[in-house]
Amino acid sequence: MKIRKLVAALTVLVLLCSGTAQGEGKKTMFEKEWYLQALKDSVMSTGNNARLKKVIDRARGGEEITLATIGGSITEGAGAAVYRDCWAARFSARFGEIYGANGGANVHLVNAGVGGTPSPFGYMRYNREIVGRIPEEDADGLPDVVVIEFSVNDWQEPTNHRCYESMVKEILEAPNEPAVILLFAVFRNGFNLQDDLKKIGYNYGLMMVSIKDGFYGHISKEIKPEGFFSDEYHPTSLGHRIMTDCLMQAVGDAAEAETDEPQEINVKPVYGTSFMGLKTIYGDTETEEYTVERGGFTGSDSGSYRNQPVGQVCGKNFFHDAKDPAEPLKVTGVFRKCLVAWKASADMSFGTMEILVDGEVKQTVKGGEGKWGQSEVVLVLDDKEAAEHVLEIRVKEEGKKGTVTAIGLQ
Numbered sequence: 001m002k003i004r005k006l007v008a009a010l011t012v013l014v015l016l017c018s019g020t021a022q023g024e025g026k027k028t029m030f031e032k033e034w035y036l037q038a039l040k041d042s043v044m045s046t047g048n049n050a051r052l053k054k055v056i057d058r059a060r061g062g063e064e065i066t067l068a069t070i071g072g073s074i075t076e077g078a079g080a081a082v083y084r085d086c087w088a089a090r091f092s093a094r095f096g097e098i099y100g101a102n103g104g105a106n107v108h109l110v111n112a113g114v115g116g117t118p119s120p121f122g123y124m125r126y127n128r129e130i131v132g133r134i135p136e137e138d139a140d141g142l143p144d145v146v147v148i149e150f151s152v153n154d155w156q157e158p159t160n161h162r163c164y165e166s167m168v169k170e171i172l173e174a175p176n177e178p179a180v181i182l183l184f185a186v187f188r189n190g191f192n193l194q195d196d197l198k199k200i201g202y203n204y205g206l207m208m209v210s211i212k213d214g215f216y217g218h219i220s221k222e223i224k225p226e227g228f229f230s231d232e233y234h235p236t237s238l239g240h241r242i243m244t245d246c247l248m249q250a251v252g253d254a255a256e257a258e259t260d261e262p263q264e265i266n267v268k269p270v271y272g273t274s275f276m277g278l279k280t281i282y283g284d285t286e287t288e289e290y291t292v293e294r295g296g297f298t299g300s301d302s303g304s305y306r307n308q309p310v311g312q313v314c315g316k317n318f319f320h321d322a323k324d325p326a327e328p329l330k331v332t333g334v335f336r337k338c339l340v341a342w343k344a345s346a347d348m349s350f351g352t353m354e355i356l357v358d359g360e361v362k363q364t365v366k367g368g369e370g371k372w373g374q375s376e377v378v379l380v381l382d383d384k385e386a387a388e389h390v391l392e393i394r395v396k397e398e399g400k401k402g403t404v405t406a407i408g409l410q
Helices: 002-025 034-041 049-062 085-099 119-129 162-172 192-205 211-218 235-258
Strands: 043-045 065-071 106-111 146-147 179-184 207-210 279-281 292-293 318-322 330-345 354-355 361-365 372-397 403-409
Touching: 002 065, 034 043, 034 211, 034 235, 043 192, 043 235, 043 292, 049 085, 049 235, 049 354, 065 085, 085 106, 085 146, 085 192, 085 235, 106 119, 119 162, 119 279, 119 330, 119 372, 119 403, 146 162, 162 179, 162 192, 179 192, 179 211, 192 207, 207 211, 207 235, 207 318, 330 354, 330 361, 361 372, 372 403
Parallel strands: 065 106, 065 146, 146 179, 179 207
Antiparallel strands: 043 207, 279 403, 292 330, 318 403, 330 372, 330 403, 354 361, 354 372
């Protein structure tokens, strides 16, 4: 009898232990202690929360709110199985569910991610592809939260982070006082530029979220590399989910904290804000400030890069076809900074383009192997004082094509 009681007791004990182990085993990765700690580690800074908390109060009150996202291919949604899986779409949906009204119906997303492009191109596009696409329901016509993701795209960009900082400062100065979040993605090899860009975030009291700080150390341990990365550069749908969780951790932390006094944004720049006020000329721009002579760039390249959230990037462009006359595209006016975005193609029918200012060749650009039609940006004028200038762009070889996506002047 004693032996039977002992066996019965041991059986119950085994079942209890087994049940506990099974219960622990049923925990999803997202509930485990290491994951929750990694989310906390990803919050580089909650920043000054005054602006964000105002947006949250308005969203909860039923006002129409727009979240804007701008960055490279990771923001566009590359690597996700379907677009709704990408971090930008997920973040908008989650923000709406938690902080919006009527299930988040009053929270809208404008995603201006464009693959293979740096922050100068993002800044050139900001007014057209973010401000210009704000839903009619949002009465002030401006984004309320802007997430900027260029930390893996800005290597060797031509302005040494001045366009990035100029864009940040210009967004912050908008009359509706939007909240700005800096998101630092990471490549499979661990590369990003967060050490450079976080200086801007701290300078202006911005929320900053680092996927590298939070999760890179867990890859090859708790997460297989192929579980997080779809290739060398882009996250999988799971990786996009993790990025969303990191953003929501930071937003949640900021929302629960005491409200800060408003941040002073008129501070000494880190790298410079000399590109603020940048004006962008597209193929369909009408302007009295600058004289635009299309010359041999009379068409618009319908084969220029397109993406999921934006469609054809920048709308109409300046296209020189092989049969067009060898006359340059010419822009005349008063400016001190000049950026040119051009289509970098591996198609050998596209030739070399020379970019001149006041008759002097400043840049020579040409596509080739490894290019895929992305818009690359060159800085062709970087003066301190504005003056009357003539910008010319011409295709060097007869019978070759060339596409200028857009021109940025300040």
